[in-house]
Amino acid sequence: MQLTRASLQAVLKWLIYIVGMLPAVWLFYLAFTGRIGADPVAQLEWGLGLWALRFLIACLCITPLRQLLRINLLRYRRALGLVAFYYVLLHLSVWLWLDRGLDLHAAVQDILRRPYITIGMAAFVLLVPLALTSTNWSIRKLGGKAWSKLHKLVYPAIALGALHFIMIKKVWLIEPLVYAAIVLVLLAWRLLWPLIGNRRPRSARRVAST
Numbered sequence: 354m355q356l357t358r359a360s361l362q363a364v365l366k367w368l369i370y371i372v373g374m375l376p377a378v379w380l381f382y383l384a385f386t387g388r389i390g391a392d393p394v395a396q397l398e399w400g401l402g403l404w405a406l407r408f409l410i411a412c413l414c415i416t417p418l419r420q421l422l423r424i425n426l427l428r429y430r431r432a433l434g435l436v437a438f439y440y441v442l443l444h445l446s447v448w449l450w451l452d453r454g455l456d457l458h459a460a461v462q463d464i465l466r467r468p469y470i471t472i473g474m475a476a477f478v479l480l481v482p483l484a485l486t487s488t489n490w491s492i493r494k495l496g497g498k499a500w501s502k503l504h505k506l507v508y509p510a511i512a513l514g515a516l517h518f519i520m521i522k523k524v525w526l527i528e529p530l531v532y533a534a535i536v537l538v539l540l541a542w543r544l545l546w547p548l549i550g551n552r553r554p555r556s557a558r559r560v561a562s563t
C-alpha cells in the first residue's frame with residue numbers, strides 16, 4: 354500500500370494530538386498514583402500550565418521557521434493550537450475541580466481578587482473563540498481574512514499566559530522569565546519581520562513566502 358502525501362500529513366496531524374497529550378496522561382497517572390510529590394494537585398496544575406505555555410510557544414514558532422529556514426509546518430499549526438487549548442482547559446479544570454472543589458463562588462472570588470488568576474482567565478477567554486473557530490467550516494463561514502484577524506488573539510493570549518506565570522512566583526525566578534523572553538522575542542518577530550523581510554532580495558522573499 355502506498356502512503357500518499359495527504360494521508361501522511363493526516364497521520365502526522367494525529368500524531369501531534371496523540372504525542373501532544375502524552376505529558377498530560379503521564380501527569381494524571383503520576384498524580385492519581387501518588388508519585389508526583391507531596392502536593393499532587395499543585396504539581397498537576399503546574400505541569401499542565403507549563404505544557405499549555407510550551408504548546409502555545411510551539412504555535413508561534415511556525416511562522417518564523419517558515420520565514421527563516423523555509424520549513425513549512427503551517428498545516429500542523431491548528432493541531433498544535435488545539436493541543437495547547439486542551440492543556441489550558443485541563444489546567445483550568447484541575448484548578449476548578451481539584452483545587453477549588455467546584456466551589457464556583459470561591460472560584461469567582463479568586464478570579465476577581467487574585468491578579469495572576471484574573472490574567473490567566475483573560476488568556477483562557479481569548480483562546481476560546483480560537484478553539485471554537487478551528488474548523489474548516491469556520492474558515493469558510495468567516496472568510497480567510499476575518500478568520501486570520503480573529504486568530505491574532507493568540508498574541509495577547511500568550512503574552513497574558515507568560516505574565517500569569519511571572520506573577521505566580523511573587524519573586525523574580527529564572528524559569529518564568531526565560532519563557533517570557535521567548536514569548537517576547539516571538540511577538541517582536543511578528544512586528545519586525547515586515548521590515549526585515551522587505552529588505553531581502555525579491556527572489557529570496559518569493560521563496561520564503563510560498
Ligand code: HEM
Pocket residue numbers: 395398399400402403405406441444445448464470473474475476477510511514515517518521
Ligand atoms: C493561557 C492560559 C494559561 C497559561 C499558559 C497558564 C500557565 C501556567 C503556568 C506556566 C503555571 C505555573 C507552572 C509552574 O509553576 O511550574 C500556572 C500555574 C497556575 N495557574 Fe495557570 N495558565 C493559564 C491559565 C490559567 C487559568 C485560566 C487559571 C484559573 C482560572 C489558572 C490558574 C493557575 C493556578 C491556580 C496556578 C498555580 C499557582 C500556584 O502555584 O499557586 N491558569 N499556570
